[in-house]
Amino acid sequence: MTPMAQALIEAGKAAARGEVPVGAVVTDAAGAVLAAFGNEVEARKDATAHAEMLALRAAALRLGGKFLPGCTLTVTLEPCPLCAAAASLFRIERLVFGAYDPKSGGVEHGPRVFEQTTCHHRPDVVGGVAERESAELLTNFFKTRRDPANSAGR
Amino acid sequence: MTPMAQALIEAGKAAARGEVPVGAVVTDAAGAVLAAFGNEVEARKDATAHAEMLALRAAALRLGGKFLPGCTLTVTLEPCPLCAAAASLFRIERLVFGAYDPKSGGVEHGPRVFEQTTCHHRPDVVGGVAERESAELLTNFFKTRRDPANSAGR
Numbered sequence: 479m480t481p482m483a484q485a486l487i488e489a490g491k492a493a494a495r496g497e498v499p500v501g502a503v504v505t506d507a508a509g510a511v512l513a514a515f516g517n518e519v520e521a522r523k524d525a526t527a528h529a530e531m532l533a534l535r536a537a538a539l540r541l542g543g544k545f546l547p548g549c550t551l552t553v554t555l556e557p558c559p560l561c562a563a564a565a566s567l568f569r570i571e572r573l574v575f576g577a578y579d580p581k582s583g584g585v586e587h588g589p590r591v592f593e594q595t596t597c598h599h600r601p602d603v604v605g606g607v608a609e610r611e612s613a614e615l616l617t618n619f620f621k622t623r624r625d626p627a628n629s630a631g632r
Numbered sequence: 633m634t635p636m637a638q639a640l641i642e643a644g645k646a647a648a649r650g651e652v653p654v655g656a657v658v659t660d661a662a663g664a665v666l667a668a669f670g671n672e673v674e675a676r677k678d679a680t681a682h683a684e685m686l687a688l689r690a691a692a693l694r695l696g697g698k699f700l701p702g703c704t705l706t707v708t709l710e711p712c713p714l715c716a717a718a719a720s721l722f723r724i725e726r727l728v729f730g731a732y733d734p735k736s737g738g739v740e741h742g743p744r745v746f747e748q749t750t751c752h753h754r755p756d757v758v759g760g761v762a763e764r765e766s767a768e769l770l771t772n773f774f775k776t777r778r779d780p781a782n783s784a785g786r
Contacts, residue, residue: 552682596743
């Protein structure tokens, strides 16, 4: 299974738990999966418990260091500024993401975290991988919610 | 004691532990301290274990919700993009910070997280409070380190 396929599964599991469906996987230089998480904002009552944050922290814990050199972060949605900044701080080598997020994204939109001179580590970025599947999970999730306020962020 | 005085104490304790000296305090609407942390990047081997992240998460855990309405985050250094984004996600009402950080800051420098249309909650911001004391802690800390690489981020 590709990391994106696994991230999509994590996103689907998040939706089933009532979480905004975003999934993230961290793989090492050899492609081995170090951590895979879905969004857990509701379960943990933590506004920063985004899939990427959980996967990055768990992967670092597993490797036993504070950085993730040579690792790839694969996520179904363009990371927000929080998660983009975290990927940089953990020195992720490569970021692969699915759907673009013009509303809350921090990589290709808004603050464009990696493009700033204050960004001291820039991963290689590939966006739009499995874009349709990633976006559909989100669209279907918000379609079933009647409160439009639910669509603002996670 | 003011929240900034307490944040400075946390920053000093962080320095004594070999951590980059940054301290953060979250207070509720009545001014009661909900959480106070220094930087724990080295201790936790977690590149995102910034004082602000730890204080915000602990405060939310204490209040039992995923947001921190009416709360103030007081921190000795201008938050980086990660921590600025976290403050927004937690819906912090007010951010008070000490020293400005032209090299890695995300509020008044670089991505200026709160000024983006992708930012859905903007706290009131007051910078430069106890600026000299906050900056001196950092300057003294890095003066004792011989490796210039140590001065890049936390």
